[in-house]
Amino acid sequence: MSGLELNNVVKRFGDVTVVQQMDLVIEDGEFVVLLGESGCGKSTTLRMIAGLEEVSEGRIAIGGRDVTRAAPMARDIAMVFQNYALYPHMDVGANMSFALRLAGRPRAEIDEKVAAAAKVLNIGHLLARKPKELSGGQRQRVAIGRAIVREPRVFLFDEPLSNLDAKLRGHMRAELALLHERLGKTTVYVTHDQVEAMTLASRIVIFDQGRVQQVGTPSEVFTRPASLFVAGFIGTPTMNFFKARCVEEAGRRLLRGEGFAWEPPAWLAASPPGPEQGLTLGLRPQALHASPGAARLRVKVDVVEYLGTESQIVGHMVTPSGQRVATMLPGKAHALLHHDLDLGFDSEDLHVFDSDSGRSLRR
Template identity: 70%
Template sequence: MSGLELRQVVKRFGATTVVEHLDLRIDEGEFVVLLGESGCGKSTTLRMIAGLESVTEGQIHIAGRDVTRVAPAKRDIAMVFQNYALYPHMDVAQNLSFALRLAGRSDSDIETLVNAAAKTLNIEKLLSRKPRELSGGQRQRVAIGRAIVREPEVFLFDEPLSNLDAKLRGHMRAELALLHERLGKTTVYVTHDQVEAMTLASRIVIFDKGRIQQIGTPAEVFSKPANLFVASFIGTPTMNLIPARVEVHDGALTLAGTGFQFHVPAARLQTALEAGRDITLGLRPQALQLTGGAHSLRLIVDVVEYLGTESVLVGRLATDPRVRLTVVAPGDCHALAHQTVGIGFDPQALHLFDTATTQRLGH
């Protein structure tokens, strides 16, 4: 059986714990993205999988084999680094073949594997060039090609697109997705860029402070964030979070905040909502419309960001200016800064979180 498994993995640097009791199973052929802010433990986790960092506690298994104390070269993995790590004095063909020569592969095998990788990545015409003669995107292709020729069990990517400009990042994302589809290899990819995560991943593993906050498909982590951290991290613009309390009015449960009161949506009546409980309401900016209605709020507009097909309104809740709100509206909405506008939403779009525990309420 192929794939990758981390069992109760801990990493400490002195008295500082940077990865805490990490359990993660990645099936054969999955493309799993480790996503989080800088310093959350995702790159350290990748380096432990690669064997570049030792494991303080726990075990790492690749293809059913315990590799926790195995040297990096014997783990059957290939890693693509952020800075490409190409040998400047070697041409592209020599960079691609270097690991194969170290492994004692025959000249005919090396030629076949290098040519196949070059064809896959469309760099056949670059084989005689040195890294300094290549663009950033071409260097990244060579770095990926160097991993491909080794035919590893697992591919590891450490922020491979972060040095590229926005247009080239988008192009390379598409190429990586097609490459994974063709090769079908188990892939672990580290990034802080949620667009990369959402567009590439079979599943996303969201990290914060050395702990996994949620594991799920892109659709799951976006539509059903497990807690307030995930809710505020996933999505652009980020989710609006509004403090409220569960109250009873006329025998019915309501969600009440400063200057507003909503009935609990019928779909949420089975959720454990008792009167007096402090909760946080979550609303995606895309779920808000410039309209009134039974479920409506008033927004004092501070800034209007016109983006062509849409406008992003940033402002404050009129009844509680401490609460910041963002609305994604049509580009021709004609809203102006310093206006007060009504905004409405479908009650089914509400996300509910327990304020004390930060955990999601209901399904």
């Protein structure tokens, strides 16, 4: 039985539709991340699952039970918020046990569950402290502990790491991954941070303007993006894009654009685009490599950012449009600054999109 199902779910605020006919099945024990820019509908979707927003159309089921109109407390979920939402007058133990005490659970059971959650989160030594005496990371652990003790069917996380500094975010990502491994609970996690999505998710649901653009594993959305939006949103640095058309020259099919003519990937032969179809080609910076004397792409280097084990290079093609191109090269590369750089790539690393619809031509 699946952990969570959304069938034709729509959310409107007045005349504005913020979530458009969403269908999603999350299997029991999956860690699914809802990813997108601010205002794309991901948090609204989470709030509908939690029962904090009413569904305009459609159905939500948890563990096979229809909860579309059920109150939040009747949905067997626990939610962790961005701002921790701890009671400032209660110590850590009281915060974690509050829902159990409210439900009238026996004292021995409450103590046992709080102690077990505190051990998992390594906060046993903090149980007598008030929230004001804790760091941001400790407060977030307490908020997660409060959810754990309820033993819900589904965990909901609403951008839980966005208030933490970069180093602590990295640490807490690892903690959340370990926690999910131990508990095996169905988890829905909202974020705008693609690093969190790529490192935590079993599958990622990518939103844009209230519509789901792609659902897939981190590897799938990175290597086979379904649209220009997904291709540009996933990956750092962002994917390079080039306008082109498919042409026949001397009996060869080529993808021709300003300053280049490239062989198409083999998969495109199954359904080649017509000569009038506008194409957008995509190349990840990581797919480009230095290729002296055998350039498929030549750029003049404008910026070199040394990152330790590698350097991020930003340059421009010597063409009328001065197309910007980014690549990643190993080691230190400051010697390339203001010089020409020959770049090569494997044709199979090319992504091909229809310029009008934005959809990938790869089936």
